[in-house]
Amino acid sequence: MGPFLRLLGLLQTSVAALLCARVFFPGANAEVVEYLEQGFLFDWTADQSPPVPTAAQCDTLHITWGRRSATGPNPVAPYFLQIFTSTFIVPFIIPAGDETSLSYDWVVPFIPGTQFQMCMVASNGVTGGCQNIWTVYQRPNTTLDNPPTCFNLTYPHAPLGVDASLADGTWSQYGWVDQCSDIQLKPTNGTPPFTYTIAPALHPPFNITSKTMDPVNWTVSLMYGMPFWVSVVDSTGLAWTNGPLHPTGAGSTKCLDLDSVLDPQSTSDSRSLSPGATAGIAIGTAIAGALIGILASLLFSRWQHRHYKAGRPGRLDLFHKYSDSGDTPTLTMNQPLSAATTLASPGRSPDAGTGGSRSDHVNEHGQVVRSPLSPISPTHHQHSSSTGSLTSPGPSSSSATNVRPPMHTQPGNSQVYVVHHDAGRPPPVTVFTSNGTEVVELPPQYESAARSSDGPSNQAERGMGSRPLPPSPDGQRRAPRDLPQKARRVALNADASPPEP
Structure with a gap:
C-alpha cells in the first residue's frame, strides 16, 4: 500500500496546483x-x-x-x-x-x-x-x-x-x-x-x-x-x-473555423472534444493506468509468494510420540518445535527380559533434554532414512544433549521418509515423500525358520535377530553382530547401588 499512497498524494498535489493556477492566473486560457x-x-x-x-x-x-x-x-x-x-x-x-x-x-x-x-x-x-x-x-x-x-x-x-x-x-x-x-x-x-x-x-x-x-x-x-x-x-x-x-x-488552422469553435453544436464537427475534456481524459487515463499497474504489481507479488510457499518441501513429523498402533506420521509444512513436543526413542538393556525407554523433551531453545530411563515396554520402533532423523545410541546420562531440528531443504531436492513398525503391526512400513515422488514398496523376505541356536536371550541381545536381513552384494545373507554391553542406567533421584562389574 505504500506506493499507492505515495501516488495518491502526488495526484492530489497536482490537482491542487492546477486549481491554484486557475485561481491566480485566470487569463491563462486563450x-x-x-x-x-x-x-x-x-x-x-x-x-x-x-x-x-x-x-x-x-x-x-x-x-x-x-x-x-x-x-x-x-x-x-x-x-x-x-x-x-x-x-x-x-x-x-x-x-x-x-x-x-x-x-x-x-x-x-x-x-x-x-x-x-x-x-x-x-x-x-x-x-x-x-x-x-x-x-x-x-x-x-x-x-x-x-x-x-x-x-x-x-x-x-x-x-x-x-x-x-x-x-x-x-x-x-x-x-x-x-x-x-x-x-x-x-x-x-x-x-x-x-x-x-x-x-x-x-x-x-x-x-x-x-x-x-x-x-x-x-x-x-x-x-x-x-x-x-x-x-x-x-x-x-x-x-x-x-x-x-x-x-x-x-x-x-483549427481556430479559423469560427462556427465550430464558437458554436460546436451547429456543425458536423460537434462530436470533437474540447481542450478541457481532452485534458480531463488524459489525466483520468494516467490515474487509471497507475492504479492498474499498482494492482497488477500487488497481485503478482501475492501470486509469487504463494507459489514459493507451495513449492517448498514438507517436513516429516518425526517428533511425535505414537502411543497407538493406528497413529500415522504426517508430513507438515514448517512444523515448529515447542516445549510440549515429545520424542520417543527405543531403549535396550543388557537384560533380555526387560527393555528400557525414555522420553526426550524439546525446550524453548530448541534443545532436546533426555529424561532418566523408565522401565516401560517398547511399543514400536521408528526409523527414518533421512539425515534429519534422531537416534539415541550409546549410554545415556543426566546431562542435556543438543540436537538440531531437521534443516530446511532446498525446493529442488527430493526426500523420502520411511517409518518401520515393530511387532508386526500393519502396515510394516509407511513411506512418505515431500514432493509427490512415486514410491513402490516391495514385500519383505522372511527366512523359513529361525536359527535354532539363537535363544530368546540371544535374540533380545541382537535386537533385530528375528527380522530378515538384506543380502550382501555377493548374494550371501549377512549375519548381525552382537550389540555392545551397556551399563545399567539409574535415575538420579534413586538410591541405588553402583552397577556390578
Whole structure:
C-alpha cells in the first residue's frame, strides 16, 4: 500500500496546483471571440475600382458612410474615425460628424512611408468595419527637407502601459505570430474597464471587455498573412496600440473555423472534444493506468509468494510420540518445535527380559533434554532414512544433549521418509515423500525358520535377530553382530547401588 499512497498524494498535489493556477492566473486560457457585426459601411474611393491603397502626404480623403448593405445593428450618431499607424503606439480617435452629415474630409498628416489603417465606429459601439492598409508617399514637388504644410494634428495623451507577449514570452511591434497561437495583453496602469480591440484589414474588428487588470489572452484566429493591429483603451480614454502584425502559416488552422469553435453544436464537427475534456481524459487515463499497474504489481507479488510457499518441501513429523498402533506420521509444512513436543526413542538393556525407554523433551531453545530411563515396554520402533532423523545410541546420562531440528531443504531436492513398525503391526512400513515422488514398496523376505541356536536371550541381545536381513552384494545373507554391553542406567533421584562389574 505504500506506493499507492505515495501516488495518491502526488495526484492530489497536482490537482491542487492546477486549481491554484486557475485561481491566480485566470487569463491563462486563450479566448476565441466572434467579430463584430457591421451596422454600416464607409469608404473614400467610391469611383475607383480597384482602389490603389496609397495616399500622398497632406492629401484630402473624402469619406462617406451609410447603412447600405450592412445587416448588423443600426448605428447611432455621432461617428468617429479610429486610425492605427505604424509610427505611433497610440491610436487616433477623430470625431467625424453627427446625424445631419454622412461624410467627412480628412487630411493625411503622416510623413512618407507611414502605413495607416482606418476604422469607423458609431457612438453606440456599432462598427462600420476597417479599410485596407494605406501607405503614405512623398507629395510631388516636395522633399523631406521641404515638406508640404498640413494643418496641425492633435496627438493623444501619453500611451497606456501594456505588457504584450507571445507564448514564448517575446514580442515585436511588427512581428509575425503563428496562427491559432495566443497573444497575451496585460495593462500596467489605467482605470478598468478595458476594451481590447483586434482590427484586421478589410474585416470587422474583434472586441474583448475586461473589468479587471488581469491579463487577457486572444487566439490569433486569422488567415496567413492577414495584417492586423491590437489596441487597449481604458475607461478614461488612455490607449495603446501595436502593429501591423501578421499571422504565419506555422500554426494550426483549427481556430479559423469560427462556427465550430464558437458554436460546436451547429456543425458536423460537434462530436470533437474540447481542450478541457481532452485534458480531463488524459489525466483520468494516467490515474487509471497507475492504479492498474499498482494492482497488477500487488497481485503478482501475492501470486509469487504463494507459489514459493507451495513449492517448498514438507517436513516429516518425526517428533511425535505414537502411543497407538493406528497413529500415522504426517508430513507438515514448517512444523515448529515447542516445549510440549515429545520424542520417543527405543531403549535396550543388557537384560533380555526387560527393555528400557525414555522420553526426550524439546525446550524453548530448541534443545532436546533426555529424561532418566523408565522401565516401560517398547511399543514400536521408528526409523527414518533421512539425515534429519534422531537416534539415541550409546549410554545415556543426566546431562542435556543438543540436537538440531531437521534443516530446511532446498525446493529442488527430493526426500523420502520411511517409518518401520515393530511387532508386526500393519502396515510394516509407511513411506512418505515431500514432493509427490512415486514410491513402490516391495514385500519383505522372511527366512523359513529361525536359527535354532539363537535363544530368546540371544535374540533380545541382537535386537533385530528375528527380522530378515538384506543380502550382501555377493548374494550371501549377512549375519548381525552382537550389540555392545551397556551399563545399567539409574535415575538420579534413586538410591541405588553402583552397577556390578
